[in-house]
Amino acid sequence: MQKTLLHTIDIPADLRKLDPSQLPQVAQELRDFIIHAVATKEGHLGASLGVAELTIALHYVFNTPVDLVVWDVGHQAYGHKILTGRREVFETNRSLNGISGFPKMDESEYDTFGTGHSSTSISAALGMAIASQLTGDIKKQHVAVIGDASIASGMAMEALNHAGITNTNLLVILNDNAIGIDPSVGALKQYFSKVTLDGAPETDNIFEALNFEYSGPIDGHDLDVLISEMSRLKNIKGPKLLHVITKKGKGLRQAEEDQVKYHAPGKFDAKTGEVYPKSTEVLPPKFQDIFGKTIVELASQNDKIIGITPAMPTGSSLKYMMEAFPERAFDVGIAEQHAVTFAAGLATQGFQVFCNIYSTFLQRAYDQVIHDVCLQKLPVIFCLDRAGIVGEDGATHHGIFDIAYLRCIPNLIIFAPRNAIELRNILFTAQQGLDTPIAIRYPRGRGEIKDWIKPFKSIKIGKGIQLKSGKTIAILTVGTMALNAQKAIASIKKTTNQDTIGLYDIRFIKPMDEVLLSEILKKYQVIITIEDGVVSGGFGSAILEFAAKFHFKNTFEILGIPDSFPQHGTVEELYHLTGISEEKIKETILKYLK
Numbered sequence: 001m002q003k004t005l006l007h008t009i010d011i012p013a014d015l016r017k018l019d020p021s022q023l024p025q026v027a028q029e030l031r032d033f034i035i036h037a038v039a040t041k042e043g044h045l046g047a048s049l050g051v052a053e054l055t056i057a058l059h060y061v062f063n064t065p066v067d068l069v070v071w072d073v074g075h076q077a078y079g080h081k082i083l084t085g086r087r088e089v090f091e092t093n094r095s096l097n098g099i100s101g102f103p104k105m106d107e108s109e110y111d112t113f114g115t116g117h118s119s120t121s122i123s124a125a126l127g128m129a130i131a132s133q134l135t136g137d138i139k140k141q142h143v144a145v146i147g148d149a150s151i152a153s154g155m156a157m158e159a160l161n162h163a164g165i166t167n168t169n170l171l172v173i174l175n176d177n178a179i180g181i182d183p184s185v186g187a188l189k190q191y192f193s194k195v196t197l198d199g200a201p202e203t204d205n206i207f208e209a210l211n212f213e214y215s216g217p218i219d220g221h222d223l224d225v226l227i228s229e230m231s232r233l234k235n236i237k238g239p240k241l242l243h244v245i246t247k248k249g250k251g252l253r254q255a256e257e258d259q260v261k262y263h264a265p266g267k268f269d270a271k272t273g274e275v276y277p278k279s280t281e282v283l284p285p286k287f288q289d290i291f292g293k294t295i296v297e298l299a300s301q302n303d304k305i306i307g308i309t310p311a312m313p314t315g316s317s318l319k320y321m322m323e324a325f326p327e328r329a330f331d332v333g334i335a336e337q338h339a340v341t342f343a344a345g346l347a348t349q350g351f352q353v354f355c356n357i358y359s360t361f362l363q364r365a366y367d368q369v370i371h372d373v374c375l376q377k378l379p380v381i382f383c384l385d386r387a388g389i390v391g392e393d394g395a396t397h398h399g400i401f402d403i404a405y406l407r408c409i410p411n412l413i414i415f416a417p418r419n420a421i422e423l424r425n426i427l428f429t430a431q432q433g434l435d436t437p438i439a440i441r442y443p444r445g446r447g448e449i450k451d452w453i454k455p456f457k458s459i460k461i462g463k464g465i466q467l468k469s470g471k472t473i474a475i476l477t478v479g480t481m482a483l484n485a486q487k488a489i490a491s492i493k494k495t496t497n498q499d500t501i502g503l504y505d506i507r508f509i510k511p512m513d514e515v516l517l518s519e520i521l522k523k524y525q526v527i528i529t530i531e532d533g534v535v536s537g538g539f540g541s542a543i544l545e546f547a548a549k550f551h552f553k554n555t556f557e558i559l560g561i562p563d564s565f566p567q568h569g570t571v572e573e574l575y576h577l578t579g580i581s582e583e584k585i586k587e588t589i590l591k592y593l594k
C-alpha cells in the first residue's frame, strides 16, 4: 500500500506535530481507510465518516490521553481507534480476538470509558472531571462527544442537569447530524434544527439555561473552525457545550444519501460505494421481519394495537407499522425507560401495546418493567429482539441477561419462540388479551423456516412440547436452541443409539409446564438444559429450582453462557466458545452415552 500521511501517525502525538494545513489530507485518508476497512470487514460506517474532522481536531487540540475524551455509543470511534495506535490491527475490528467495534478501556489508554449503549458519555466525563477536581488536577480537560439522538435520552439530560451546577472542566460536544440510526425524533430534534437554520438564538438557549457556556452551531467538517473553537473553549472554566453540525456518511455519496442503510451497511464495494446485490436465493425471513409484518397484519384487524420502539424502527422492523398505521406506532427516541412506562400508561386505558426493545437495551428500563408494568399487572407485550448472542457487536450488545433478570419478576410471562411460526402465533395470542404482561424473546438474524405465513393459532400459555421422545437423556431447550440440539442429536445418530435421547422445547420460561417437567424428570436419568442466556439465574436454574422443590435427584447439566462477558465474533464462534454450539452440545451428550 502506498505510504500516506495517515501512515506516519501512530498516536495523537504524531498528529500534533503536523501543520494545520496538512490536516484536511489526514481527514481524507482517514475516510478512505475507514471505507476500505468496513467495505470488506463490515461494521458501523456512517457515524465514523461523519466525525473524521472532529476526531482529528479533538486529538490535535487536546493532550490525549492525559486529557480525557469519552465517545458516546462509540460506533463513531473508528477514526479515533485508527489514530490511537490501532491502525495496523484495524482489520481485526469486531472479529474474534480482534479489536472491539466500540471503545474499550482494556484495549487502549485512549479509550477512557467503555461504551456501546448510548447516552452515558456526559455522566462518565463529568465523573472524571469531578475526580480531577478532587485530586487537584485543575488543568485536565474532559470531553464528552455525543450525538443529537443520544443527547435526548434521559441519562444525558440527567447528566447535563448535574453538570450545570458544577465548575468542572467539562466540554460536551454535540455532534448534530439530525439522525440516529433512523431520523431523530422529538421536540429536542426540532429545537436543534431551528438552531441550525437560524443560528443560535440570543435567548432561550436550552444549554445556556442549564448554565453551560454554549458555542455554535459550527461546521463540523471545517478543521480550522473546529480547532480554533476547541482551543478557545479549552481555556474557559466550567461546563461548555460546542454544537457541531456534521453530515453522517460524509465523503461517500451513497452513505450521505441513504444514511439509514449506511449506518452499518454490511459488505460493499469500496470503489463504487454500492452495497453488494443480495443473492437471489430466497432466504428464511429475519425474526425482526416476522414481528414487523405480523404486527401490521394484527393491527389491521385490531385497532387497540399500539407499537412502540425506542429509536430502532429499522432494526426492529416496527417501521412497517409506522408506515401503515402512523397514528398507532411510535418511535420515542433513545428512551427505553420512557418507552416502557409510556406502554404501561396506554395499557391502563385498554390498549394492547407491543413494546419492542432489543434485549440488551431493556436492561436500562428494569425498574420500569418491575414497578410500572409487572407490579401493576399491566398486560404490556414486550418484544425483546436480539435476545441471545448477537455476534460482532460483542459484549455490550449480547442479549444474554434477559431470562435471568426477568424470571424473578412476579406476574410476567416469558416465552421464547423456536421458529418464525411460533413467533407469529405468540404475537397473535398476546393481542387476544392476556391479563398480565408477557416478554417474548427472539434472536438476531434469520430462522430456518421460509414458509411462515400460516393461519394464526393460539398458543396455550405455560405449555411446553415434546419434539422427540427418548429413554435416558432428556434435552430441554428454550427458543432457537432447540435447533442446535436437533442438529447435535442428528449428528450422533450414526455413532450410537439415538433413541436414548429425548428433546423438549419448554417454550415458556415462566410459567413453566410443571406437568411436562414432572413427566420428564421421572422418566429420564440425565437432564441437559440449553439456553442462549447466562447460566446464573437462567432457564437451567429454573429447572434446578423445580427439581429441588419436588426432590428430584436426576443428573443435571446446564449449558448456557458462563459467568463472564462473551466478547465479539461470529455467532457460531461465540456459541462454540460458550458451549452451546451443535458440536459442544454433542460433546456433552456423548459424555452420558459412554
Ligand SMILES: Cc1ncc(C[n+]2csc(CCOP(=O)(O)OP(=O)(O)O)c2C)c(N)n1
Pocket (backbone or CB within 6 Å): 047, 073, 075, 076, 116, 117, 118, 146, 147, 148, 149, 150, 151, 175, 177, 179, 180, 181, 248, 310, 311, 312, 334, 336, 361, 364
Ligand atoms: C441505550 C441504547 N439504545 C439504543 C441504542 C442503539 N443505537 C446505537 S447508535 C444509535 C443512534 C445514535 O444516534 P446519535 O447519537 O445521533 O449518533 P450518530 O449515529 O448520529 O452519530 C442508536 C439508537 C444504543 N446503542 N443504546
Ligand SMILES: CC(=O)[C@@H](O)[C@H](O)COP(=O)(O)O
Pocket (backbone or CB within 6 Å): 044, 073, 075, 116, 181, 264, 315, 386, 390, 393, 444
Ligand atoms: C451501535 C448500535 O448500538 C447499533 O447500531 C447496533 O449495532 C445495531 O445492532 P443491529 O445490527 O443488530 O441492529
Ligand SMILES: [Mg+2]
Pocket (backbone or CB within 6 Å): 147, 148, 149, 175, 176, 177, 178, 179, 180
Ligand atoms: Mg446523530
